[in-house]
Amino acid sequence: MIAVWIILFILLIVFFSSFVTIKQGTIGVITVFGKYRRILLPGLNFKVPLIEQLYSRISIQNRSVELEFQAVTIDQANVYFKAMLLYSVLNQSEETIQNVAFKFVDERNLMQALVRTVEGSIRAYVATKRQSDVLVLRREIVEHVKDQIDNILEGWGYHLQDLQLNDITFDEAIMKSMSQVVASNNLKAAAENEGQALLITKTKAAEAEGNAIKIAAEAERQASQLRGQGVALFREEVAKGMTVAAKEMEQANMDTSVILFTMWTEAIKHFSENSKGNVIFLDGSAENMQRTMKEMMSMHALGMEENKR
Structure with missing residues (x-):
């Protein structure tokens, strides 16, 4: 039992x-x-x-590991990296699973080989670059690492999904000098911008002043033209009036020199009221007045001839 x-x-x-x-x-x-x-x-x-x-x-799930390591540039500057590595089994085929199962003794040995391979690839790449170029080469570093180790990882049965360089730093002295360079470049750019702004301001002010001068000159020219036309019209009207008055006085058998005398006295009055001088010299002879009267009458007659044309 x-x-x-x-x-x-x-x-x-x-x-x-x-x-x-x-x-x-x-x-x-x-x-x-x-x-x-x-x-x-x-x-x-x-x-x-x-x-x-x-x-x-x-x-066969995605796995990640964080890396911290140091590299040296071609100009002997120390670069410190903090990175995150994302990897997984390549696929579910028998060959891949065999590689994953039997290539390494255990998970710890796989991780050590993977980390050292990635670090070595980055160090070899950084060793060919200058310290000033490393910060702008994040993407190039990642692409270089993927190109270098993808075939190696496939032989192990794994695939590198992603590599993120989370932090890239240098020695304190280098970081300080880089900050000073950035600050000086910013000051230089600010000074250049200020100079450009001042140049633009002065240029615009000069253009505005030039335009103002042109406008004022054009206005003065037009004003002078109008004043000249006004004086010409005034003289023409005066000549017409004097001609009419002279004809009426001749018809009435009166001496036309009375008109000239009246104009002469009005001119003296005007000069005395508006002139700033103390002495006025005038030719008040009857001969000169008669000559002026004849000239004004001739001008009136010439104007009438032009109007008829």
């Missing part, structure tokens, strides 16, 4: 050991007497009891 129970117990153990549950996001690796046999996909799987062994469960 006891033997029966023992046999049943053994059978139960064998039965339950024939089934293996593989979680989502992992792949099971089966070996027979230490040799690779097949893979198990997520879910409930059957294996031959006592012969097939579950060697390992391999995660």
Whole structure:
């Protein structure tokens, strides 16, 4: 009876050991007497009891690791990197799973090789660049690393998903000198901008002044023209009036020199009221007045001839 129970117990153990549950996001690796046999996909799987062994469960999910390391540029400047590495199993094929399962002794050795490979690739690239160029080469560094280690990782069964250079710093003395360079460049740019602004302001002011002078000159020219036209019209009207008055006085047998005398006295009155001088010299002879009267009458007659044309 006891033997029966023992046999049943053994059978139960064998039965339950024939089934293996593989979680989502992992792949099971089966070996027979230490040799690779097949893979198990997520879910409930059957294996031959006592012969097939579950060697390992391999995660196919994305994994990340943070890196901190130092590199030296071609001009002997120390550069300190803080990076985040994102990687995963290349695919779920048998060949890839075999590489992942058997290339390294354990996960720790894989991680050490992966980190050292990435750091070595970045160091080799930075060693060919100057310190002043490193900060603007983030993308180029990442692309260089991917080109260099993608084939290596594929041989291990992995794929580099992403490499982020979160922080790039230098020695304190270099950082201080870089800050001073940036500050001086900013001051230089500010001075150049201020100079350009001042030049533009002065140029605009000169243009405005020139335009104002042109406008004032044009206004003065037009005003002078109008004044000249006004004086000409005034003289023409005076000549007309004097001509008419002279004709009326001749018809009345009166001396026309009375008109000239009246104009002469009005001129003296006007000069005395508006002139700032103390002495006025005038030729008040009758001969000069008669000559002026004849000239004005001739001008009136010439104007009448032009109007008729």
